[in-house]
Amino acid sequence: xxxxxxxxxxxxxxxxxxxxxxxxxxxxxxxxxxxxxxxxxxxxxxxxxxxxxxxxxxxxxxxxxxxxxxxxxxxxxxxxxxxxxxxxxxxxxxxxxxxxxxxxxxxxxxxxxxxxxxxxxxxxxxxxxxxxxxxxxxxxxxxxxxxxxxxxxxxxxxxxxxxxxxxxxxxxxxxxxxxxxxxxxxxxxxxxxxxxxxxxxxxxxxxxxx
Amino acid sequence: xxxxxxxxxxxxxxxxxxxxxxxxxxxxxxxxxxxxxxxxxxxxxxxxxxxxxxxxxxxxxxxxxxxxxxxxxxxxxxxxxxxxxxxxxxxxxxxxxxxxxxxxxxxxxxxxxxxxxxxxxxxxxxxxxxxxxxxxxxxxxxxxxxxxxxxxxxxxxxxxxxxxxxxxxxxxxxxxxxxxxxxxxxxxxxxxxxxxxxxxxxxxxxxxxxxxxxxxxxxxxxxxxxxxxxxxxxxxxxxxxxxxxxxxxxxxxxxxxxxxxxxxxxxxxxxxxxxxxxxxxxxxxxxxxxxxxxxxxxxxxxxxxxxxxxxxxxxxxxxxxxxxxxxxxxxxxxxxxxxxxxxxxxxxxxxxxxxxxxxxxxxxxxxxxxxxxxxxxxxxxxxxxxxxxxxxxxxxxxxxxxxxxxxxxxxxxxxxxxxxxxxxxxxxxxxxxxxxxxxxxxxxxxxxxxxxxxxxxxxxxxxxxxxxxxxxxxxxxx
Numbered sequence: 077x078x079x080x081x082x083x084x085x086x087x088x089x090x091x092x093x094x095x096x097x098x099x100x101x102x103x104x105x106x107x108x109x110x111x112x113x114x115x116x117x118x119x120x121x122x123x124x125x126x127x128x129x130x131x132x133x134x135x136x137x138x139x140x141x142x143x144x145x146x147x148x149x150x151x152x153x154x155x156x157x158x159x160x161x162x163x164x165x166x167x168x169x170x171x172x173x174x175x176x177x178x179x180x181x182x183x184x185x186x187x188x189x190x191x192x193x194x195x196x197x198x199x200x201x202x203x204x205x206x207x208x209x210x211x212x213x214x215x216x217x218x219x220x221x222x223x224x225x226x227x228x229x230x231x232x233x234x235x236x237x238x239x240x241x242x243x244x245x246x247x248x249x250x251x252x253x254x255x256x257x258x259x260x261x262x263x264x265x266x267x268x269x270x271x272x273x274x275x276x277x278x279x280x281x282x283x284x285x286x
Numbered sequence: 287x288x289x290x291x292x293x294x295x296x297x298x299x300x301x302x303x304x305x306x307x308x309x310x311x312x313x314x315x316x317x318x319x320x321x322x323x324x325x326x327x328x329x330x331x332x333x334x335x336x337x338x339x340x341x342x343x344x345x346x347x348x349x350x351x352x353x354x355x356x357x358x359x360x361x362x363x364x365x366x367x368x369x370x371x372x373x374x375x376x377x378x379x380x381x382x383x384x385x386x387x388x389x390x391x392x393x394x395x396x397x398x399x400x401x402x403x404x405x406x407x408x409x410x411x412x413x414x415x416x417x418x419x420x421x422x423x424x425x426x427x428x429x430x431x432x433x434x435x436x437x438x439x440x441x442x443x444x445x446x447x448x449x450x451x452x453x454x455x456x457x458x459x460x461x462x463x464x465x466x467x468x469x470x471x472x473x474x475x476x477x478x479x480x481x482x483x484x485x486x487x488x489x490x491x492x493x494x495x496x497x498x499x500x501x502x503x504x505x506x507x508x509x510x511x512x513x514x515x516x517x518x519x520x521x522x523x524x525x526x527x528x529x530x531x532x533x534x535x536x537x538x539x540x541x542x543x544x545x546x547x548x549x550x551x552x553x554x555x556x557x558x559x560x561x562x563x564x565x566x567x568x569x570x571x572x573x574x575x576x577x578x579x580x581x582x583x584x585x586x587x588x589x590x591x592x593x594x595x596x597x598x599x600x601x602x603x604x605x606x607x608x609x610x611x612x613x614x615x616x617x618x619x620x621x622x623x624x625x626x627x628x629x630x631x632x633x634x635x636x637x638x639x640x641x642x643x644x645x646x647x648x649x650x651x652x653x654x655x656x657x658x659x660x661x662x663x664x665x666x667x668x669x670x671x672x673x674x675x676x677x678x679x680x681x682x683x684x685x686x687x688x689x690x691x692x693x694x695x696x697x698x699x700x701x702x703x704x705x706x707x708x709x710x711x712x713x714x715x716x717x718x719x720x721x722x723x724x725x726x727x728x729x730x731x732x733x734x735x736x737x738x739x740x741x742x743x744x745x746x747x748x749x750x751x752x753x754x755x756x757x758x759x760x761x762x763x764x
Contacts, residue, residue, distance in 0.1 A: 107716065107721050108720065112723070115350075156481060157481040160481070163414060165326075187430050245309045248307035254306060257438055275300070277406060280544045282541075
């Protein structure tokens with residue numbers, strides 16, 4: 077079910093609140109998050125309904141994304157190397173359109189991490205020693221509400237609090253609302269021209285592509 | 287922190303500015319686009335009212351969704367047709383060169399850019415596709431990006447990036463007969479794991495790498511991402527320069543000599559500092575086959591599917607999941623496992639030398655009964671070159687289908703796909719669950735020569751056993 081009530085991330089991201097769900101297992105790749113046949117589109121709009129389509133079919137309704145108790149959840153707890161494989165931004169787009177606004181796990185694949193950041197979705201890591209306990213806490217009461225405070229880098233519920241880690245650069249981008257990089261990059265055009273003027277392949281032996 | 291490496295040199299030359307938050311704005315020297323990850327980026331650009339900053343540094347092709355049996359327009363699949371026509375419209379509107387179907391230059395984006403001479407040493411290359419690491423074979427810093435970043439590159443010809451650490455993967459010795467770059471990279475990923483490369487660029491170096499052809503180096507760098515490394519590269523050398531000379535977009539005359547002088551200065555210095563180094567011996571690499579659902583789950587063809595006690599505890603859950611999914615038993619030999627479909631192609635192994643290696647095995651033999659085997663050249667240029675050498679005839683005579691260029695069954699966005707529980711021998715790069723178009727389909731990754739051997743016997747086969755008697759025509763039956 078696509079949750080449309082929660083707006084997509086915009087501006088400063090200093091906290092994410094909501095219920096949490098978890099997916100166990102290392103190396104969950106982006107082909108599993110959104111199978112390639114759903115990439116045949118010129119818009120991301122329909123992807124929320126298709127997230128984890130094949131895994132969900134295989135489990136016949138018992139996949140975490142299908143359980144009634146998780147509908148409307150906004151925090152996804154995962155294990156290691158989540159989002160490996162294809163660079164398809166369709167993967168975080170599908171998660172976002174399902175309702176996910178933050179991910180917490182042992183580790184994330186690099187391109188996936190950057191794609192999430194570009195959508196204003198923090199991917200925070202938790203110490204290896206704590207991931208099992210966090211998963212148990214999430215599983216113990218799927219209806220409890222969690223708050224992920226980016227300023228303090230803590231995940232808190234009525235039952236406990238967990239220290240998370242976010243790299244300083246992405247953290248600053250999220251807190252300042254500058255995670256959408258386009259305008260910053262476009263603003264540096266004078267510096268871009270200086271860089272281009274010094275590149276041998278644009279000046280000393282230029283071969284136009286046209 | 288690394289210093290004096292090719293990665294450091296190229297990074298420094300492409301720095302535009304330091305951005306708030308600590309990331310670096312990096313100039314992108316070559317931006318490659320295709321039909322799958324660009325339409326939403328163009329739409330976002332349009333919404334923001336921004337032009338394409340450097341259309342002359344942007345090149346497009348169509349590869350992921352194209353059919354390989356008939357490429358007549360309009361495509362039978364209306365969604366595929368819409369994606370291609372959207373790309374055509376965007377390229378026309380923004381003045382971007384499109385290497386379209388029938389242009390003589392179309393093909394898989396990571397095959398055409400090198401063969402056209404677009405990819406050159408010392409460049410930064412970005413593309414909305416994780417296998418952009420391929421271009422690192424030329425001593426470029428090349429990495430895959432998502433669609434929001436495609437939008438950023440279109441708008442600003444640059445990206446917000448964080449500098450990676452550099453791990454040198456030093457390979458001594460020489461690959462044996464019947465052992466290819468694909469086997470080497472599967473061996474490396476098996477040893478280091480699929481996430482060891484996160485946060486790193488991989489520099490492939492050493493005597494074994496120096497001996498590799500450009501096409502082999504591309505195979506190697508192509509799969510750096512499967513080891514978690516967003517980019518992999520090889521220092522440019524005489525083999526690189528010889529490959530580039532005379533290519534369509536390569537410099538000529540005096541410009542060639544200026545290019546050569548600069549390119550020669552780019553290799554990592556003898557006293558370069560790496561963040562990490564690992565060593566391998568090429569002579570110990572055997573033909574590899576994956577048995578599981580990640581590219582790290584590979585073994586030599588004469589090994590057995592690992593048992594739980596031979597694995598690290600952290601690897602056991604996914605190994606168990608893999609055996610269940612693949613329907614393989616721990617401890618069983620991988621050699622002899624029957625296959626249904628044999629696919630030769632992809633950005634990993636769809637180049638001329640790959641097709642030659644497979645054809646050498648197929649020549650004078652025939653595909654086993656009941657096996658579907660097909661060859662998809664990586665590009666129109668590869669197809670024409672292969673046909674000029676008669677490889678299409680060799681394959682057809684041996685019972686393989688000879689197709690038109692595209693990504694095809696690597697990710698099955700076109701009509702080429704597995705059905706149900708079919709199991710493939712595939713020269714592609716990913717054996718993820720459902721990767722080849724059936725949610726329950728299974729993939730065994732291997733080199734093109736190994737795929738050809740599997741096609742001939744109908745089973746996973748050590749290609750080295752077929753090399754010694756290639757002169758004797760043989761027909762195998764299941």
